[in-house]
Amino acid sequence: MxxxxxxxxxRQSRDPRFDGAFFTAVKSTGIFCRSICPAKTPxxxxxxxFASAAAxxxxxxxxxxxxxxxxxxxxxxxxxxxxxxxxxxxxxxEGALQxxxxxxxxxxxxxxxxxxxxxxxxxxxxxxxxxxxxxxVLFAKKLLHETQxxxxxxxxxxxxxxxxxxxxxxxxxxxxxxxxxxxSTVPTSDGLLTLELSYRPPLAWPSLLAFWxxxxxxxxxxxxxxxxxxxxxxxxxxxxxxxxPGTANQLRLQLHYPAGHEIWSLIRHIRRLxxxxxxxxxxxxxxxxxxxxxxxxxxxxRIPGVWSLWEAGIRAILxxxxxxxxxxxxLNRLVAALGEPLPEQPDKRLxxxxxxxxxxxxxxxxxxxxxxxxxxxxASLMLQQPEAPPEQxxxxxxxxPWTCHYASLRGLQDSDIWLGGDLGIKKALQQHDNDxxxxxxxxxxxxxxxxxxxxxxxxxxxxxxxxxxxx
Numbered sequence: 001m002x003x004x005x006x007x008x009x010x011r012q013s014r015d016p017r018f019d020g021a022f023f024t025a026v027k028s029t030g031i032f033c034r035s036i037c038p039a040k041t042p043x044x045x046x047x048x049x050f051a052s053a054a055a056x057x058x059x060x061x062x063x064x065x066x067x068x069x070x071x072x073x074x075x076x077x078x079x080x081x082x083x084x085x086x087x088x089x090x091x092x093x094e095g096a097l098q099x100x101x102x103x104x105x106x107x108x109x110x111x112x113x114x115x116x117x118x119x120x121x122x123x124x125x126x127x128x129x130x131x132x133x134x135x136x137v138l139f140a141k142k143l144l145h146e147t148q149x150x151x152x153x154x155x156x157x158x159x160x161x162x163x164x165x166x167x168x169x170x171x172x173x174x175x176x177x178x179x180x181x182x183x184s185t186v187p188t189s190d191g192l193l194t195l196e197l198s199y200r201p202p203l204a205w206p207s208l209l210a211f212w213x214x215x216x217x218x219x220x221x222x223x224x225x226x227x228x229x230x231x232x233x234x235x236x237x238x239x240x241x242x243x244x245p246g247t248a249n250q251l252r253l254q255l256h257y258p259a260g261h262e263i264w265s266l267i268r269h270i271r272r273l274x275x276x277x278x279x280x281x282x283x284x285x286x287x288x289x290x291x292x293x294x295x296x297x298x299x300x301x302r303i304p305g306v307w308s309l310w311e312a313g314i315r316a317i318l319x320x321x322x323x324x325x326x327x328x329x330x331l332n333r334l335v336a337a338l339g340e341p342l343p344e345q346p347d348k349r350l351x352x353x354x355x356x357x358x359x360x361x362x363x364x365x366x367x368x369x370x371x372x373x374x375x376x377x378x379a380s381l382m383l384q385q386p387e388a389p390p391e392q393x394x395x396x397x398x399x400x401p402w403t404c405h406y407a408s409l410r411g412l413q414d415s416d417i418w419l420g421g422d423l424g425i426k427k428a429l430q431q432h433d434n435d436x437x438x439x440x441x442x443x444x445x446x447x448x449x450x451x452x453x454x455x456x457x458x459x460x461x462x463x464x465x466x467x468x469x470x471x
Contacts, residue, residue, distance in 0.1 A: 012041055017201060023052070025047060098159055116128060139157075209223060316404075374398030
């Protein structure tokens with residue numbers, strides 16, 4: 001949690017760099033706000049600060065209807081530096097506490113239930129179940145504000161199995177009823193949902209677009225001059241999304257997802273893929289203390305993710321020891337042969353599944369037979385253990401540390417991955433006279449890796465040429 005002095009300065013100046021980093025509760029009104037709220041600034045003696053919107057709600061405050069805390073960027077900086085907590089939040093956002101209980105979640109994480117509760121209490125001030133329920137309610141509130149979907153549909157999309165439970169949770173969490181947020185509704189049936197995704201500036205969107213464009217797979221991903229889109233498979237259903245800059249400090253998301261089931265976890269997944277919850281101001285402050293970045297640093301550079309750890313692993317294996325363009329060619333052959341058409345959009349394709357790769361001879365790939373076997377072995381592992389961590393992949397012949405680290409960086413958005421063996425990183429470091437350790441850059445070494453890739457690209461006047469294995 002930030003100090004009271006920092007919070008006071010940030011809210012009085014309405015500094016967007018602190019949006020979502022803390023929340024201000026006003027004792028006299030019983031309302032809590034974002035740091036950028038346009039309402040009249042209350043006296044310091046009349047406010048208290050919370051590290052999360054959930055903690056403010058548990059304390060008895062309701063969200064402001066002007067600045068809408070449900071739309072604030074999420075993860076504070078500590079999420080990037082605590083692996084267990086980061087993974088717990090990821091699993092909860094994907095519906096882990098709806099599909100199982102808290103003890104089973106702790107078992108999945110490899111920690112005790114008591115330690116899980118302590119992590120949440122220490123960093124968020126609430127219990128895991130309170131966090132999960134609050135995220136559902138805030139997402140429902142966002143849909144009420146930004147769409148014309150019927151309230152009963154919104155309840156299902158937010159993960160509630162009955163309208164009665166939805167109404168009860170909404171009132172208890174926010175001290176407001178759904179009808180107070182939404183007074184009229186017009187049903188929609190085209191399967192298209194448009195939402196705004198807030199982020200904490202800065203954001204180097206053109207740099208991210210260039211990175212994605214150099215690696216975009218035919219019919220699976222598409223880049224325009226301003227936006228990025230892709231197809232996906234999510235919890236038994238398929239869809240696609242397209243995202244581009246919207247109003248100030250927001251991206252506009254267009255989501256095609258006809259299933260309409262519990263999309264709150266899907267939106268959280270898209271936010272992670274775009275790395276919208278990163279606090280770039282804090283990250284860059286630390287990077288600039290290192291000589292490598294004192295003269296050149298791209299402000300607002302995020303981790304450009306891929307949809308799943310499975311896909312990241314395939315990209316990494318096919319990117320071993322070859323250029324980005326060559327890897328893309330091989331991946332496009334794989335997609336053309338094994339990727340299924342998107343049911344609702346037949347002109348687009350889905351990334352091949354582990355089952356499709358495991359069952360194929362992969363003769364469409366111009367590779368040594370040993371590399372094809374590595375792909376099939378990896379697919380078999382992911383079929384048997386979909387959550388197998390990258391460290392476990394090392395048992396597969398043909399997979400080394402570089403492959404696992406690259407997949408963790410882009411597939412898990414791990415904030416502290418250092419790819420020192422990558423050819424692009426070695427080239428970038430040759431431009432620096434000092435040999436200082438990368439350890440000083442923890443826990444933000446993934447961002448340091450990306451910065452160095454882009455330094456190499458700037459010199460070469462081309463897109464970042466990463467993807468060359470040196471295991």
